[in-house]
Amino acid sequence: MIGAMLRRLLLVLVLGAALAQSVPALAQDAPTADDYTTFDTTALQIDDLVAKAQIDDERLTAMRAEMVKWRTTFSTAQASNADQITTVKNQIAALGPLPADGQTEDAMIAKRRGELTEALAKLQAPVLAATEAATRADSTIAAIDKLIRERHADKLLRLSPSALNPVNWPTAVSMFRWMGQWIYDETRWRFTRPMNVDQLRDNAPLIVVLLLAAVVLLARGGAWMRRLTYWLLTKTHMRGRNLISGIVSLGQVVLPFAGAVMLYLAMERASLFGPIILSLFETLPAVVLVIFLTRWLAHHIFPLDPDEESAIGLGTEGRAEGRLQAVLLGISVALYDLVAAWIVPRASNFLGGAATNIGADRAQQVAQATDAAISVIVVPLQIFAALALFRLGRILRRESAKARSGGEGAFRFELIYWVSSAAIAISVIAPVLGVIGYVSAANALIWPAINTLSLFAMVVVLQGFFAELYVTIARNPDARKDGLLPVIAGLVFTCAALPLLALIWGARVVDLADLWTSFRTGVSLGGVRISPTSFIILVAVFGIGYAATKLVQGGLKASILPRTSLDQGGRNAIVSGVGYAGIFLSALLAITAAGIDLSGFALVASALSVGIGFGLQTIVSNFVSGIILLVERPVSEGDWIEVGTTSGIVKAISVRSTRIQTFDRSDVIVPNSDLITGRVTNWTRFNLSGRVIVPVSVPFTTNSRRVEAVLREIVEAQPLAILNPPPVIALMGFGAEVMNFEIRMIIRDINFQVAVRSEINHQIAERFQAEGILFSNAHRDYLKRIADEAAAEAEKKAEEQAAQEAVAMFMAPAPHPLAAPDDENLDDAGAIDAKPLKSGSVKSSPVQKPKDPRA
Incomplete structure (x- = not known):
């Protein structure tokens, strides 16, 4: 079947070449009255034969090919007088509309209208005749195709004798x-x-040579090519060896095929x-x-x-x-x-x-x-x-x-x-x-x-x-x-x-x-016929316009705009605007050059406009906002802005959204409508200078005038701080056991605010330590530390005193056993016996004092 497939491919190529050669010839000669008569006779005969269904498929195919030629001729004739018909229609339209009922028209205009109408009818007569003949040819071809399909279906469903019988x-x-x-x-x-x-x-000599070559190529041709392919892949290191070996491997098919052809030629010559x-x-x-x-x-x-x-x-x-x-x-x-x-x-x-x-x-x-x-x-x-x-x-x-x-x-x-x-x-x-x-x-x-x-x-x-x-x-x-x-x-x-x-x-x-x-011929879409020719023209013109737009943008960006006083944001806005305008004009020119009449889409567009408007209102809003951003330029690429909770550098502004790179190097896509309708803080749009506020808290015990003087010295020593207007050191109020100061200053480049704030804090810590000034909760930590140290010192002294008393008691001499005890000891010793006994309790024995070992 592959051989049949190759033969069919050859038929397709031959048919395509024949069609390519026949179309110009058909376009040159318009059908005459004799042609229409011949066509009518042929169509009647073919319709009669198709109705009887008694002819074979080969003859049906031949009749179909003949009808296809007639259809091509008449289809070409439908485009005849097209320019003249358009001209006459425009002339009739220029005369104005027909008068309403009961109204008369100027005699000269009416006469001219009649002449143009008669001329239009004569010009359209061949077109209408060709259209009618082409339609009839189409119906005959459809009838032949139907008969052939029915026969093929019957053949597929035909039950043949079983091979198992x-x-x-x-x-x-x-x-x-x-x-x-x-x-x-x-x-x-x-x-x-x-x-x-x-x-x-x-x-005989030629036959022998052909037979020998055929036998060799059929027997060894494929093996030789396989070996050559393997050698190219494994034994060589040249560039492109895979491609060359792939092409050489085709010899595994070509050589045996050539051997078979030589065998046929030898048999024919014999x-x-x-x-x-x-x-x-x-x-x-x-x-x-x-x-x-x-x-x-x-x-x-x-x-x-x-x-x-x-x-x-x-x-x-x-x-x-x-x-x-x-x-x-x-x-x-x-x-x-x-x-x-x-x-x-x-x-x-x-x-x-x-x-x-x-x-x-x-x-x-x-x-x-x-x-x-x-x-x-x-x-x-x-x-x-x-x-x-x-x-x-x-x-x-x-x-x-x-x-x-x-x-x-x-x-x-x-x-x-x-x-x-x-x-x-x-x-x-x-x-x-x-x-x-x-x-x-x-x-x-x-x-x-x-x-x-x-x-x-x-x-x-x-x-x-x-x-x-x-x-x-x-x-x-x-x-x-x-x-x-x-x-x-x-x-x-x-x-x-x-x-x-x-x-x-x-x-x-x-x-x-x-x-x-x-x-x-093309397809009709919304009253507009789109053909491959018009599509190719559309793509070609749009491609040329798009390439020209890119060239203009490149020239503006590289040669013209750098020589102007515009900043980078203004340059980008001009380049983007030229790009949008160029794409729009390219599309408009491409549609016009392709001959596509968009008026046929007017009704469809009007019907869909409401639904599209509701469905795409967000996209349209962002698109319009993008144009406003490019024209008014409240935000440009490279600006540091804050939109809601997002703060970062503007990297790109497109027609729908703006890309902001935050300071943690993540990209945030913000719709353009948020930049137009929302509140946006632009730190660097018109001036790089900005205010930096550094809060400082000190305890009540600190001298406020001294703190103010130290902070002023630190701020005025900063190289980025602007001294006119001078920095402000303000005592903003009092909190819980603290005084709250604020350093308010303006620096030349707000992009360095973090570095300036950090450096000021470092210097405050160094100067406060040198001056003995405590921060807001440092005095509480100091008093707590003093109290803890005093308590630890008192506990240590108590432990030392207890240890001294214990040593003194151990080193004191024991009393004589005959010595009368003092009253206090007696009271303590007899306290046990003096207590009354409860019912059921055991009576304690008197305390026995130890004997003196010296007795």
Whole structure:
């Protein structure tokens, strides 16, 4: 099917060239009365044949192509007299509106109006006739397309004899037997002709050379190119070796294909084979191309070298099996191409015995036998291809499922996952349909699915080649992942592959041609026709205007504005204003040059204006506020401003918002409307000088005059402080046990307020310490420290006195036992016995004094 796809691509290119050449010719000659008569006769005949539905698809296609030519002619004629019609309409409009009922018009004006109206009718007559004929041609083409689609649908849903039925097997065997018999008889007859033998003798040297070259290229051409590619990748270190090796690797496809072509030429030169066998050799190059191209793509998707990256980013697991299944798919597609291009067109001849005049019954039998034989041949190919497609789909799905969870390339792996899942589903459904008997439906599923995977791989490989080319030119290995051009190239390749994808899934070349014609004609949107030509003009004019605007902005910013007395904010405002005006004028000129009439959008715009106004009122408010900021310039870039709780430096002013960089290096995006309607403090807009207030608190015990004098000396010594007006040292009031002073001074640059405040505080601390001046709560800390020290000293003295008394008591002599105790001791000793006893208590024994050891 890849060979068929390439043939269809060639048809598309040829058709495009034919259309490109035919359009100017059609535009030169306007249809005449004879042309309209011929068209009417042809259209009637075609309508009659289409209504009977008794003609084949080939003749239907030819009739459709003829009607397409007529439609193109009439469509071109619809634009005739356009300038004259516009001129006459403007002249009629210049005469003013028609008079109302009951009113008369000047005779000269009425006469002129009648003449212009008659002239307009004559000018519009060919246009109306061409429009009517083009409409009729469209209806005839639509009827032909409907009939062809119905036939294709019937063919897809047709139930053929099942390949599982053993009754149908002898029919296929009989077809191959008749085919072999025909080839044998044809070749034997050729060999018996002396003229053919003489021609073989004359062309023998050329035939031998072609055969030897064909055998060598088919057998060893691919291997030689693989070795050369491997040598370029591993044995050389030249720049761009990946790109060169990729191009050289195409030899793995080109050389075997050239060998197949040489084999066909050798067989043709031999003059010993008939049309049947020659047609087989003629199909051989396409078969070889399909097999080797699939093999080449498989080696890029599943590389041999584990260190080589896959074209779609797959891992190293399952590469060998992936290559094998891809090659098996290529072989199955090549075999089906061979069956479709060589066996199917001749199957009825083989089974019918090449009879030219047979009865209806015999023809029906031959058709049934042909259908059965084709089913027996094709269904095994479908099953074989389905098995390879199923295994390849599982490999792709497993590898993509591992990498689609996130990160770089997640979308690509997600796409591969769903494509492989669809391939698995088709590989199950298609052979089931084929075995049941829906062979055409199975063919419409299995082979387009395989060709879609091949097309997908081709697009990926081409994008990889372009990325290698970009890396080689940019001399930056990281450009493959970071560059924008490879991504754009991939998008271009994908868009270019869409027509091929449509052809793969059953679209016709004429359908693509009609789509291209409609695309060139344009689409009507809101009463305005937008065509590719107008779109290209629109983009080109806007691009030129935008580039000119950038050049003017660059010239203003680099050469003109620096020589003026404007500050940086004013320069930025002028540059931004020129940019907005340039973009607006570029868009206006582009729309005018493209011929787009925006009056058709007036009703739509008016209907949507209310809703858009409510929905976008905040954005519009910010946009207008941005323009006001650029014009009035209350805030400019580089200003230090405060908006609400945000304070920082203005870094950029756009049409919607303003970016402020705070002093902790974070960016805050503020809507422009907040800067216009809210309260904004601009510290540096018109003057860099600003006031700094430093509060100082001292206790009541401090001499206030002395504090004022010290603070004044400190402030007047600051280099950034302005002495006119002089700094103010104010006693602001009294607090809880403190006096509150404030230093109020104006410095030359408010941007240094933090540094000035810090330096003043350092000097205050140094001078107060030197002068013995305490701060607001320092006296409380001092008194508390004195009290704590006195308490600690008293406790220490009490402990020392107690220790001295204890030592004195221990060193004193004991009293004599016969000595009479003093009254105080007696009172203490007899105090125990003197106490009354409670009920149930134990009576204490008298205190026994210890004996004197000297007694």
